[in-house]
Amino acid sequence: MTEAALQAAGVDSYLACEAKQQPAWPDQDALERATARLREVPPLVFAGEADVLRGHLAAAGRGEAFVLQGGDCAEIFAEATADRIRNKIKTILQMAVVLTYGASTPVIKIGRMAGQYAKPRSSDTETRDGVTLPAYRGDIVNSFAFTEEARVPNPDRLLDAYHVSASTLNLIRAFTTGGFADLRRVHQWNKGFAANPAYARYDQMAGEIDRAVRFMAAAGGEFDALRTVEMFSSHEALLLDYERALTRIDSRSGLPYDCSAHLLWIGERTRELDGAHVEFMSRIHNPIAVKLGPTSTAADALALSERLNPNGIEGRLTFVARMGADKVRDVLPGIVEGVRDSGVPVTWLTDPMHGNTFTSESGFKTRSFDTILDEVAGFFEVHRALGTVPGGLHVELTGDDVTEVLGGTEEIDDEGLAFRYETKVDPRLNHQQSLEMAFLVAELLSARS
Numbered sequence: 311m312t313e314a315a316l317q318a319a320g321v322d323s324y325l326a327c328e329a330k331q332q333p334a335w336p337d338q339d340a341l342e343r344a345t346a347r348l349r350e351v352p353p354l355v356f357a358g359e360a361d362v363l364r365g366h367l368a369a370a371g372r373g374e375a376f377v378l379q380g381g382d383c384a385e386i387f388a389e390a391t392a393d394r395i396r397n398k399i400k401t402i403l404q405m406a407v408v409l410t411y412g413a414s415t416p417v418i419k420i421g422r423m424a425g426q427y428a429k430p431r432s433s434d435t436e437t438r439d440g441v442t443l444p445a446y447r448g449d450i451v452n453s454f455a456f457t458e459e460a461r462v463p464n465p466d467r468l469l470d471a472y473h474v475s476a477s478t479l480n481l482i483r484a485f486t487t488g489g490f491a492d493l494r495r496v497h498q499w500n501k502g503f504a505a506n507p508a509y510a511r512y513d514q515m516a517g518e519i520d521r522a523v524r525f526m527a528a529a530g531g532e533f534d535a536l537r538t539v540e541m542f543s544s545h546e547a548l549l550l551d552y553e554r555a556l557t558r559i560d561s562r563s564g565l566p567y568d569c570s571a572h573l574l575w576i577g578e579r580t581r582e583l584d585g586a587h588v589e590f591m592s593r594i595h596n597p598i599a600v601k602l603g604p605t606s607t608a609a610d611a612l613a614l615s616e617r618l619n620p621n622g623i624e625g626r627l628t629f630v631a632r633m634g635a636d637k638v639r640d641v642l643p644g645i646v647e648g649v650r651d652s653g654v655p656v657t658w659l660t661d662p663m664h665g666n667t668f669t670s671e672s673g674f675k676t677r678s679f680d681t682i683l684d685e686v687a688g689f690f691e692v693h694r695a696l697g698t699v700p701g702g703l704h705v706e707l708t709g710d711d712v713t714e715v716l717g718g719t720e721e722i723d724d725e726g727l728a729f730r731y732e733t734k735v736d737p738r739l740n741h742q743q744s745l746e747m748a749f750l751v752a753e754l755l756s757a758r759s
């Protein structure tokens with residue numbers, strides 16, 4: 311019955327389109343067994359939650375809130391531990407406090423978490439010391455270990471991804487509603503970190519918040535809203551076998567939702583208008599995002615809006631600009647202007663990470679903190695000049711003290727990258743750099759209106 315309803319809703323139409331960046335599964339029977347099972351498992355999110363997020367994204371598009379979307383480039387099964395998940399949540403919560411308090415703006419918190427397991431790659435292969443193997447495509451497909459066996463796409467990993475996502479999401483829900491995220495613990499979130507200017511600044515702000523909260527409590531205020539935090543999940547909807555298998559008919563509306571996450575996005579490498587990703591996403595009713603890189607045009611953006619949001623529903627479509635600091639001021643204005651003039655509702659985020667990646671002299675894939683900030687500043691400048699709304703920030707970050715991005719007040723240099731470089735794909739802001747970025751974005755945001 312449900313399968314019939316899904317098919318009637320057209321969720322398989324993408325099968326007729328070219329799907330880029332999909333693994334070549336060697337064992338089709340194993341793939342079918344895995345997806346058949348995934349079609350039966352409970353959904354990870356409820357369609358009603360996705361609707362709530364759509365409403366929040368609409369508010370961000372109007373400038374009434376600000377989106378903070380962050381997490382790993384690629385989540386790793388073995389790293390889905392309580393400590394690491396807690397550190398990531400804590401980082402997002404701390405950044406959100408800085409933004410909310412610093413810019414007096416509600417912050418919508420979205421993790422690149424609980425499903426960010428599939429990676430598009432520039433090359434299908436990787437060569438090390440003269441040995442060439444299939445590229446690592448994320449834990450949902452194969453393993454990072456550099457052996458022939460590890461790199462074979464294994465459909466059992468789809469089920470692993472579902473289960474690890476479920477346990478991650480469970481912990482996110484527990485932490486954000488069970489007391490950990492209570493604003494009266496704002497000081498504790500900063501404990502245990504070494505002395506550093508960003509932490510000192512945070513501590514001072516936490517002190518002010520603490521006093522305000524105590525004052526309101528003494529004055530008899532109601533605090534339920536401060537005890538829990540709303541946090542949403544998101545990932546790139548890259549692996550269509552997985553996304554389709556987790557699509558369900560919403561019992562309230564009879565409409566299909568991809569219940570693998572609240573928000574799904576289409577990446578820069580798979581946003582062709584006639585491609586399978588756009589076709590699939592046009593059929594589901596979650597809020598969705600599309601990355602726009604430096605080769606995008608206003609015509610591309612408008613065509614995507616027509617395909618993905620033909621009814622002009624506010625909050626349905628978010629564009630994530632990832633132009634590069636050297637291009638954002640030249641390329642983005644024409645696109646934002648075209649969208650503005652057409653009147654279609656779009657929420658604009660900046661991803662200042664993906665257009666600013668390079669290989670350091672010592673051979674690490676990295677980004678520089680100042681360049682990342684420069685792209686964020688450029689994004690705000692473009693919107694200010696056009697009278698449009700810079701609606702949020704999309705970043706790759708971790709709650710751990712890794713050394714993957716150059717710069718910041720710790721002044722991580724090329725030599726320093728080797729100290730704790732852990733990412734399997736792209737370099738992430740560490741905890742301290744994330745907080746530092748939040749303070750700088752809070753200043754830009756305060757000047758938004």
Ligand SMILES: O=C[C@H](O)[C@H](O)COP(=O)(O)O
Nearest residue numbers: 383429430431432433735736
């Ligand atoms: O996360 C984004 C992409 O998957 C990543 O930047 C691609 O990296 P590659 O160029 O190393 O394949």
Ligand SMILES: C=C(OP(=O)(O)O)C(=O)O
Nearest residue numbers: 383577578579601632664
């Ligand atoms: C693959 C990613 O980005 P993009 O599609 O913008 O390159 C990503 O967000 O990790």
Ligand SMILES: [Mn+2]
Nearest residue numbers: 383706735736
């Ligand atoms: Mn990435």
